[in-house]
Amino acid sequence: MELDRIAKEAAGASETAAVAIRYGGESGGWREDKPFYPASVVKLLYFDYAVEHFPRRTAEFERALRDMVVDSSNDATALVVDCLTETTGGPELEPADLAVWMAKRQRINDWYRHRGCDHLNVCQKTWNETSYGRERQGYGPNMELRNSLTVRESLSILLEFLERRPDPPGYLWREAGDPQFDGYLGAIAPKGWRVASKAGWTSEVRNDVAYFVSPDKQKSLGLGVFTEGTSDRLESVREVGRAVLARIGLF
Incomplete structure (x- = not known):
């Protein structure tokens, strides 16, 4: 065929x-x-990563995973990304601190690239409106680090x-x-x-x-x-x- x-x-x-x-x-x-731009399809990858790396999950984290996948909640996705990468949103960061923050955000990318997925970028949250502070910094000055699949x-x-x-x-x-x-x-x-x-x-x-x-x-x-x-x-x-x-x- x-x-x-x-x-x-x-x-x-x-x-x-x-x-x-x-x-x-x-x-x-x-x-x-x-x-x-994958929009909420990226939540599939965050779910995959979470199930693989977090076999023992708190009730609150499980609630966020469920709402992220079933309801496609952006609020739930924000918590999931924070937990998976050990980062949080907040005010802008100085260059040295931003570099550390962004390196942590690459964890999910690194895992998929190790599996042979060479064309993706999955390190951003999904938004109802837009990003601010360090979350906006994390996209790069020209939004070149936008999610991509x-x-x-x-x-x-x-x-x-x-x-x-x-x-x-x-x-x-x-x-x-x-x-x-x-x-x-x-x-x-x-x-x-x-x-x-x-x-x-x-x-x-x-x-x-x-x-x-x-x-x-x-x-x-x-x-x-x-x-x-x-x-x-x-x-x-x-x-x-x-x-x-x-x-x-x-x-």
Whole structure:
């Protein structure tokens, strides 16, 4: 099965979309190594890192993890990032102190890069508005250290996470009624198939990575769709996903 061709056709060869597919032991994609602003998809990586490195978690930290993944809470994400990197927000720092602070913020990047993820930057919190103080300093003067992910790496991380440990808390598994299901790839799942996913959105991007598994667990599909442009791109995530499933023969 020519998954590269399927991905390109499903995306309409658009230069504002990226697609990654894993199906039947094969992989393919369209612009799958193009860096995108991930929005809340980055929370998948923070969850992955937390589960791997913090097997014993306090009730409050667990509450934050749950709210970060299930509800996509930015407030919860702020606590998680602080705990994972042993940093906190606050007033601006002098250069020497800022260097120490930023080095700590690189812990998550370092772990993923050691695993072969070379195109990512995941060291920033997610914001309802914007960053201030040392958090703003941490982006660099020209925002060059903004979070960045490719759809290929994002999907691979989701699938590897579920393979290593099938999400014991169940936070990634979605059902109808969940905005991250109804508005994104979950909405196009074949009848009866389960979906584990993490979506992200801003006024500039609409992104989702998802794992679909059949009721008998004999078939599965990994699919990631990232889009960028104007705020009306939400439908395109579903449309691209629906086109992929149709070409594979699942829709």
